[in-house]
Amino acid sequence: MVILKAHISDLLQAAATQMSADLSQINIVLERPKSAEHGDFSTNLAMQLAKPMRQNPRAIAERLIKALPQSEYIAKVEIAGAGFINFFLNAQSKQTVVADIFAQGDDFGRNNAGHDVNGKPQKVQVEFVSANPTGPLHVGHGRGAAVGDCLARLLEATGWDVTREFYYNDAGAQIDNLTLSVQARCKGISTDDASFPENGYRGDYIVDIAKAFLAKETVVADDMQVTANGDANDAEAVRIFAVAYLRHEQDLDLKAFQIKFDTFSLESALYSTGKVENTVQALIASGKTYEEGDALWLKTTDFGDDKDRVMRKSEGGYTYFVPDVAYHLDKWNRGFKRVINEQGADHHSTITRVRAGLQALNMNIPSGWPDYVLHQMVTVMHGGEEVKLSKRAGSYVTLRDLIDEVGCDATRYFLAARRADSQLVFDIDLARAQTNDNPVYYIQYAHARICSVLAQWGGETNSLKTVNLSPLNMPNEAKLMQRLSEYPEVVNDAATDLAPHAIANYLKECASDLHSYYNDTKFLVEDESTKLARLALIAATQQILKNGLNLLGVSAPQKM
């Protein structure tokens, strides 16, 4: 398999060297032109050289082209515009991608970028969702789940050893509130009642928990199992049961969303194992703390924060950011030199604090560690109006509502298909539409169409591996092949930029090329070599669609 981009870059390098151009300050950039008339690859090298060489770009481009070594892959080279050098590949080298896809199958598009110098995958942890067990997962968690899981898949595809982690708080003020709410429901106190806890959770799901608790049910979550004792006055028993119950429910939601975590971390464990206390002691020892007004402060302003932060309140308890620092120190100590936290944008202020706390420990943790991917808010629309409530949860739209309404595939696609840092409007009507309005079905349909043609042909897809591809010389075939050949770059860039939405966009374009090709091409034609070549091309496209959909966690159906 020849990496054409690298090959052309080498040619340019050689040409520049021959005309003794200084490339030390210049990075040779090869891009894929938007328009076919600008060739298959294009470079602005001549423009970059114009200033240092004090010559006009077109003249430099001409000299570069003259100095280019011969290549068996290139049909012609042109100068265009202000001094672009455009490379046109010959038909044969465009066709190599089809054979490459057959050769690599499910692995096509994967790479080893995440391997260390010894060729071993490096560890990376992706922490996402991390919802506290105080209610069902909501749309925001859903966005985090879709983006986080897709990030994890992208990192796996680029050679990283990924651990998916879920962190939650099973103690503290919010959980106390949960406990009080369940206890109130156990005693038949309704939300209208004055004695219902003021900051209690009012959703119907609290009633379900209370019923299950009184019925002494047993609940099993991914990380625990609890049997209720039925005594509503036993706050500790209620707490433990309620947490397990909601963890179980979240597990069901995540399962329906086809997401699985490798590890669960509990905030309470950071206390019980002494990690919080050790972190506090280490921070005090580092000399970055001081006492003021009965509280213990950390000088986070030494590390870019706009004001110092309280670690230990005057009443004696720690503020939330202390266990946060302890938690991240724990991640570091578990050997994750790379950690990505996928969270809602409302957590953005914690970034500076967590990093500052880690810096204050003076343990040579890089100042930009860990990485964060923050997603903005999701607005749910239905029937042209914003949906704000779910009966069950009371105050927000749940992930389960979306999955029930539009299915797992469409929910995952819609939540991952937008840049994380822009606000998202989730239109239930669009996601549910079983028509061409819906990009999920558009992509899946392309896959299913190919399956259908291959099924009617009836041969072994594997036998297409070695067919002669030279009949593939139509413009729409060239376009499709070009699209397929971009896939590995798209995957690599998406992983590097932590941008799953790039995969969704690519798939839409790839599906579009396929549909277009499908519409003006007959595949099961008389001429055997043409038929086989075309079938090979669509089979390769099928593979790309499948690989890409898999990165999004969306199914690639054979039939629709």
Next chain:
RNA sequence: GCCCUCGUAGCUCAGUGGAUAGAGCAUCCCCCUCCUAAGGGGAGGGUCACACGUUCGAUUCGUGUCGAGGGCGCCA
């Protein structure tokens, strides 16, 4: 007031230091005697919020203004 993200077609959103700024929906016109029309082809629709700067070149980078959302607690 300070911090973060965003501002691109009527709507939902891509995109990029470069060559006429793209897609889907919506509107209008075409295409199934033929492998899935859940499809394709075409038309219209844009001062890339605004201003100034850097650059050979800015929608993209910088600064400022305006607008939207979020965050600014000895809550988590």
